[in-house]
Amino acid sequence: MVLPKHMRLKGHRCFDFIYKEGSRFHSYSMVLRVTKANPKIKSKAIIQNESFAIKCAISISNKVSKKSVTRNKLRRLFHQHLSNRLSKIHPEFEIWAFISLKPNCLKNSTSSLLGECDKLLFKSGLA
RNA sequence: GAAAGCAGGGGAGGUAAUCGCAAUUGAAACUUCAGCAAAAGCUGAAGGAUUCUAUUGAGGAAAGUCCGGGCUCCCAUGUGGCCAGGCUUGCUGGGUAAUUCCCAGUGCGGGUGACCGUGAGGAUAGUGCCACAGAAAUACACCGCCUAAUGCUUAAUGGGGAAAUCCCAACAAGCAUGGCAAGGGUGCAAAGGUGCGGUAAGAGCGCACCAGCAGCAUCGAGAGGUGCUGGCUAGGUAAACCCCGGCUGGGAGCAAGGCAAGGGACAUAAGGAUGGCCAAUUAACCUGGUUCCUACAAAAAGCCGCUUGAGGUUAUCGGUAACGAUAGUCCCAGAUAGAUGAUUCCCCAUUCACUUUUGAACAAAAGAAGAAUGAACAGAACCCGGCUUAUGACCUGCUUUCACUU
Numbered sequence: 001m002v003l004p005k006h007m008r009l010k011g012h013r014c015f016d017f018i019y020k021e022g023s024r025f026h027s028y029s030m031v032l033r034v035t036k037a038n039p040k041i042k043s044k045a046i047i048q049n050e051s052f053a054i055k056c057a058i059s060i061s062n063k064v065s066k067k068s069v070t071r072n073k074l075r076r077l078f079h080q081h082l083s084n085r086l087s088k089i090h091p092e093f094e095i096w097a098f099i100s101l102k103p104n105c106l107k108n109s110t111s112s113l114l115g116e117c118d119k120l121l122f123k124s125g126l127a
Numbered sequence: 128g129a130a131a132g133c134a135g136g137g138g139a140g141g142u143a144a145u146c147g148c149a150a151u152u153g154a155a156a157c158u159u160c161a162g163c164a165a166a167a168g169c170u171g172a173a174g175g176a177u178u179c180u181a182u183u184g185a186g187g188a189a190a191g192u193c194c195g196g197g198c199u200c201c202c203a204u205g206u207g208g209c210c211a212g213g214c215u216u217g218c219u220g221g222g223u224a225a226u227u228c229c230c231a232g233u234g235c236g237g238g239u240g241a242c243c244g245u246g247a248g249g250a251u252a253g254u255g256c257c258a259c260a261g262a263a264a265u266a267c268a269c270c271g272c273c274u275a276a277u278g279c280u281u282a283a284u285g286g287g288g289a290a291a292u293c294c295c296a297a298c299a300a301g302c303a304u305g306g307c308a309a310g311g312g313u314g315c316a317a318a319g320g321u322g323c324g325g326u327a328a329g330a331g332c333g334c335a336c337c338a339g340c341a342g343c344a345u346c347g348a349g350a351g352g353u354g355c356u357g358g359c360u361a362g363g364u365a366a367a368c369c370c371c372g373g374c375u376g377g378g379a380g381c382a383a384g385g386c387a388a389g390g391g392a393c394a395u396a397a398g399g400a401u402g403g404c405c406a407a408u409u410a411a412c413c414u415g416g417u418u419c420c421u422a423c424a425a426a427a428a429g430c431c432g433c434u435u436g437a438g439g440u441u442a443u444c445g446g447u448a449a450c451g452a453u454a455g456u457c458c459c460a461g462a463u464a465g466a467u468g469a470u471u472c473c474c475c476a477u478u479c480a481c482u483u484u485u486g487a488a489c490a491a492a493a494g495a496a497g498a499a500u501g502a503a504c505a506g507a508a509c510c511c512g513g514c515u516u517a518u519g520a521c522c523u524g525c526u527u528u529c530a531c532u533u
Binding site: 072 | 147148190464467
């Protein structure tokens with residue numbers, strides 16, 4: 001299962017913004033960045049008359065694995081997990097979240113990775 | 128029956144269900160704009176983080192980015208020829224848009240064979256290099272072999288002489304001049320190889336066979352094949368320079384490039400004008416601000432390019448084949464922080480254990496309730512054609528060798 005469209009983060013400017021402004025939460029095998037949304041940066045084409053949601057993105061670099069198959073599997077795993085956890089939450093304003101995996105994350109099993117992800121989400125106050 | 132060789136097929140099972148994602152078609156509602164209308168509203172256009180419906184949704188290598196193109200932009204460019212430069216370009220003929228690719232052959236090498244491999248012009252155009260070793264590497268005689276020739280010494284023996292330490296001839300031995308390239312040794316390589324003859328010893332010196340070269344005849348479209356004759360033939364390296372033949376505008380790559388919108392504004396940076404004005408502080412210096420000049424970007428965000436193409440597929444014809452021609456038919460991913468996933472039951476397939484029958488046993492056949500598994504390599508990013516590398520189970524065809532039976 002993949003994240004639905006309204007929960008995805010898009011556009012290069014958004015990522016630049018979150019890299020600069022986001023508050024960071026570290027763990028052994030990943031980094032979570034969270035900010036409030038910056039509506040100025042959003043693409044003009046998108047008209048915001050919807051209820052606010054948490055927008056997520058995941059970055060898995062080539063250093064994690066050179067094979068795109070394993071990267072795809074990790075991405076799908078995280079997408080499914082995040083959509084299960086965060087789809088029911090409706091915050092008062094829009095929040096952007098961004099998880100980047102560190103190169104050593106393949107040493108852990110998938111269930112422990114998801115556990116780490118839950119801890120970080122709790123730490124940041126999202127869940 | 129066994130062991131092999133070659134060529135293919137086929138690649139997360141199913142016209143399954145539910146949920147989810149991407150693209151597209153259609154419908155509905157919504158939003159915006161325009162027009163009409165007194166108003167409610169109606170009509171038209173556009174839009175997408177809405178809803179519903181339908182269709183489609185990754186590979187044989189999508190990979191490596193090693194070649195060749197298409198396409199796009201920049202630079203150069205009148206046309207033709209010659210020269211220079213560049214090219215791992217190099218047996219022959221064909222195929223292709225093109226190639227370092229493919230097909231069919233030739234030569235050479237490997238295999239009992241089916242078959243496989245092949246970086247296959249020139250070393251007699253020239254220049255260079257060949258360490259170490261070895262006497263000598265484009266030239267030789269260290270060891271060795273030889274006394275036929277010439278010279279010298281000794282000289283059995285024979286002859287002459289009255290005799291002599293005399294003279295003549297001379298078997299044999301030794302030495303020198305010389306002959307040899309057989310053998311030894313060195314080395315990747317030592318003046319074609321093996322054998323017989325021949326010789327003082329040897330040597331293509333002669334002969335036979337083999338290798339190479341040249342000429343002639345003949346077969347073939349050609350690379351080349353076969354036969355005859357001749358003389359007797361000097362290692363390697365051209366991925367050393369080079370010679371010969373062939374080909375050849377250069378560069379960047381879809382983040383190519385184009386369009387729309389927006390704009391020389393705001394902001395930033397460095398300096399100059401020994402400029403003007405203002406401030407600290409009256410003048411000069413200095414510092415800061417402002418003005419003017421210069422540079423830079425936001426810009427990888429929207430749309431196009433973008434997937435109808437040297438396309439797939441079927442039939443017929445031509446061709447040994449690669450491939451080509453004609454006709455019919457089909458439309459089959461197009462994302463841009465980047466879509467293909469998850470769950471479930473049934474069916475199917477394989478394996479395991481189970482039952483029955485045949486059977487001494489191994490095993491074979493049938494059966495149906497059950498369990499496990501549904502795989503390896505691997506993920507499109509402008510598009511094609513090749514090459515290379517990775518890859519589990521299964522299936523098909525042709526051929527070879529060996530063994531057995533008839």
